[in-house]
Amino acid sequence: MTSPINPVLPGFHPDPSVCRVGEDYYLACSSFEYFPGIPLLHSRDLVHWTQIGNVLDRPGQLHLPPGTPASGGVYAPTLRYHGGRFWLIVTNVSGGGNFIVTTTDPAGPWSDPLPLPGVHGIDPDLAWDDDDGTCYCTTAGVNQVRLDPETGRTFGEPYPIWSGSPGAKAPEAPHLYRIRDHWYLLLAEGGTERGHAVSIARGPTPAGPFEPCPRNPIVTHRGIDHPIQNTGHADLVQAPDGSWWMVLLGVRPGGGTPGWHVLGRETFLAPVRWDDDGWPVVGEVPVELPPLRWPLYPAAEPPVRDDFDAAELDPRWISPRGRTVDQVTNKVRPGWLTLRSIFVGRRQQHRSCRVRTKIDAAAGTGGLAVRLDDRHRYSIEASEGAVAVHAVVGTLRTVVEKMAVQPGPVVLRIDIVETTGDWDPLAGPDSLTFGIEFFDGTFCALATLDGRYLSTEVAGGFTGRVIGLYATQGTVHADWFDYEPLS
């Protein structure tokens, strides 16, 4: 059974990295080609998370050139608290490589990037040896180099420290911790697809030599009949009561075979205990979490409606490669979001959900889209006097259905319904119905499309679905946007 708690961060929230300061937990995820980049979330219990900002929210911090492909951009951060400051190290694979940003307030602002020309490879980790203050940077592969995190200067050439289990591909996502008498090196391996896994090794120094855990991999769902797959890329954190927890990514494939996941890689939580030999034992994922040992505060559910009345756009709204205030603003028409040549969306976080918007397309063309990437998207689009459903799947582009409507604002709606019922090898993961809603609430469906074409298994890459508003021509205004979870 899927735990009612996991995933703790549903939707496209991959490569979680977590740290704790007092009673507060902070978590960062990869954001790839989207701007603003690196969502930053806060929690008091590791279960309920609120996005308090984005680490890279100024164009000067995150350069995503116009040609940045899907799943380019910003990969796999490590978030740590050290010496009174938050440190985040990350890679921009589309330009700039590895860099560090810091802050005293994780809600921002974060510093400008400090480039790390001597750090090569993705998935950088930062760890400090509190005995002598040395900072170690470890990257996928697995290689390590000593680093001055204040200047970005590295000392010597990177050296290999452990390459994971024999024969396993893609040793990556290293995180190094000093726990009691050992240095532990946590690693993802097997690739981020169905073979994904988490392994661990330990040694007497930050550079090893590392001895692998005899029970590796300590987490994997490869080859088992389970609704959650691809589990890997983990980070560890200790709670104030001394208990240990793991955050990790996983996916929830739907439909028949081979299974399609549409929400991207999501963040899950699992309890960790230590065995008598000092190795971690990770609860089954998903886990029925034991009763939480400290007070819960109310779950941060997404607002059902964004009225676009707030001075600033909610941090959950993201756009591929960047956006300017000329492209997305609520200053032109108060209470409405005005769009020009842009897509702005939020993560689809529920397998079944309904999204609606009231659009005024009298001076342009635009609407509501479900986007896996530029080449995999469905949309319902309004222009003066007409509404059309479009599908883009790879190099195929088609207008699925078109309908004349009265001039004036129109309510566009998409119903996404996950596939349930008897297992059918041919069934897709979900269906998406596009239509318009009349002002008396009646719905007129124009088209229903198979969701498999907006899945990672079809599109490839590392992201998940994002749903939102767009304008292709002229200016389009949206009065409000509703996101209603149905599962």
Ligand code: 6LW
């Ligand atoms: C990443 C690697 C991975 O950098 O996928 O799941 C890559 N793990 O560690 C992109 O997120």
